[in-house]
Amino acid sequence: MLLSGSFESEESILRHGYSLIPRTFDLAAYKFIFNQPEKVLHSYGVTLFITVVGTILSLYFSSMAAYVLARKDVKYRNAMAFYLFFTTLFSAGLVPYFMLIANYLQLKNTITILLLSGMFNVFHILILRTYIANSVPDSISESAKIDGANDFSIFMKIILPLLKPALASIGLFVALGYWNDWYTATLFITDEKLFPLQYTLYKILSSSNFAKQLLAGNGAVSTIELPQQTVKLALTAVATGPIVLAYPFVQKYFVSGLTVGSVKG
Amino acid sequence: MDITRKKEGFLYEITKNKILYLMFLPVGLYFLVLAYLPMPGIVIAFKEYTYSGGIFGSEWNGMENFRYFFESGKLGLVTSNTIIYNLVFLTASTVVSVLVAVMIAEMAGKYFKKMAQTFMFLPYFVSWVTVSAFFYNIFNFDYGTLNTLLKSLGAEPVDIYSNPTIWMFLLPLFYVWKGIGFSSVLYLSAIMGIDQESYESAKIDGATIFQRIWYITLPMLKPTVIILVLLGLSRIMRGEFDMFYQLIGDNGLLADKTDIIDTLVFRSLIFSNDFGMSSAAGLYQSVLSFILIYSVNWAVKKWNSDYALY
Numbered sequence: 001m002l003l004s005g006s007f008e009s010e011e012s013i014l015r016h017g018y019s020l021i022p023r024t025f026d027l028a029a030y031k032f033i034f035n036q037p038e039k040v041l042h043s044y045g046v047t048l049f050i051t052v053v054g055t056i057l058s059l060y061f062s063s064m065a066a067y068v069l070a071r072k073d074v075k076y077r078n079a080m081a082f083y084l085f086f087t088t089l090f091s092a093g094l095v096p097y098f099m100l101i102a103n104y105l106q107l108k109n110t111i112t113i114l115l116l117s118g119m120f121n122v123f124h125i126l127i128l129r130t131y132i133a134n135s136v137p138d139s140i141s142e143s144a145k146i147d148g149a150n151d152f153s154i155f156m157k158i159i160l161p162l163l164k165p166a167l168a169s170i171g172l173f174v175a176l177g178y179w180n181d182w183y184t185a186t187l188f189i190t191d192e193k194l195f196p197l198q199y200t201l202y203k204i205l206s207s208s209n210f211a212k213q214l215l216a217g218n219g220a221v222s223t224i225e226l227p228q229q230t231v232k233l234a235l236t237a238v239a240t241g242p243i244v245l246a247y248p249f250v251q252k253y254f255v256s257g258l259t260v261g262s263v264k265g
Numbered sequence: 266m267d268i269t270r271k272k273e274g275f276l277y278e279i280t281k282n283k284i285l286y287l288m289f290l291p292v293g294l295y296f297l298v299l300a301y302l303p304m305p306g307i308v309i310a311f312k313e314y315t316y317s318g319g320i321f322g323s324e325w326n327g328m329e330n331f332r333y334f335f336e337s338g339k340l341g342l343v344t345s346n347t348i349i350y351n352l353v354f355l356t357a358s359t360v361v362s363v364l365v366a367v368m369i370a371e372m373a374g375k376y377f378k379k380m381a382q383t384f385m386f387l388p389y390f391v392s393w394v395t396v397s398a399f400f401y402n403i404f405n406f407d408y409g410t411l412n413t414l415l416k417s418l419g420a421e422p423v424d425i426y427s428n429p430t431i432w433m434f435l436l437p438l439f440y441v442w443k444g445i446g447f448s449s450v451l452y453l454s455a456i457m458g459i460d461q462e463s464y465e466s467a468k469i470d471g472a473t474i475f476q477r478i479w480y481i482t483l484p485m486l487k488p489t490v491i492i493l494v495l496l497g498l499s500r501i502m503r504g505e506f507d508m509f510y511q512l513i514g515d516n517g518l519l520a521d522k523t524d525i526i527d528t529l530v531f532r533s534l535i536f537s538n539d540f541g542m543s544s545a546a547g548l549y550q551s552v553l554s555f556i557l558i559y560s561v562n563w564a565v566k567k568w569n570s571d572y573a574l575y
Contacts, residue, residue: 061291075282096305
């Protein structure tokens, strides 16, 4: 456990010690990335976009569906819940999914697939449903209905604000999923403009010639030895930094979110 | 009389709650398209897939794909790897997270408690891509930290990336390390739910801290442990694809010891375009895990119906 605790400081030790290059070289790696920032900035943009938009859409529609499933006067709510749940029991597998997306829906190389693939999670919806059922009394909906509000405005004006704590923690899970997603891109994205951050990172890590390519692409002729290994590390730090920095602030929501989910999720 | 009969009708229900059903529609459609629509595609596991024919135009070839999967010797290999790794992961992470949860619960300083939890949760936030980068930096043969250290001590460098046996220990280690924060919280919240009075009366009776853990905390945790283990068991056919793929990638030297169903399916789809075999393997995995989940749920229901999944 202390091992993981020390990891953060180890990380910086690693960065300096690993290739036995003087510390000043480290800065060179960062300079190198930010001198030719197109690739990295682009994937930063892609990742930020899918994380923000995806999380918002996901939370909005998930909680809407969860509210419907929690309403006791909806006759087919159990059937609908099972309709969702069944997808976690049995799935067609990767190949049919891949073919549907790539050949039939033509979503290859679109930002839509990056958004869609991680958008809804059945367990998140079911957790939200449990949360609504336990903490939002039925009488609220009923009295609002008597006052003439329709179901949608009840949800928007009354239920959604009440869900804030649950939404915060589920939102964090969803956002984390988007931020760390490289898999969807591996399957469906070949256009460099749409590479999300983690996939760019993965590409770079798995091809050590990246630095040369980057330079060659810019027309510069290089005679100096490039800091390839440190560039990789600097990129890793750039890609991971925001998550690690945001982490202490969101941790308490995360823990409470887990606890919400564990109460008969 | 008429009204009550009307109330039971499908159309009546739909029109009465039409807004609610419309509100469910986005999510319903999403799962229809992305989860249910691929299902008919399962038939390609029984077909000789050609690009021009597509899923439904290609020729049937019966169980040919499965026979190939079976005869290539992959079936047994990936099945046993998948099951063994996941069993080890499950055992290791359960034991460690119960231990950690108990330790954190017994810790005195509130500040220290928070710190410990923070550090344990951190790896959960980091993607496997990043983890694999760190990993590579430590274990890289030419200039990894480990080998630099070994060389400076005059010892032989080790080449982890061509040594399958080491991975059988490293993978569980990394799995536990990354998930520990997440899984220990569940146990921790169970411990927090234990009635404090039983601890106090045990203290008065002179029980040591270990006796309190052994006779109060652990027995009270038992239901949680059982549930989480059962849930874990039902997922045993689905490996930790992210971890395996990022840490090992397509390293052929390690494939025998580290190939799981997910990586096999992925590789044969992406790199060799072997639709037949990978869909056969995928279907095999889906069916097996369906059976597993079903029987686990059945067992849970027998044991205590409150905990059943559905």
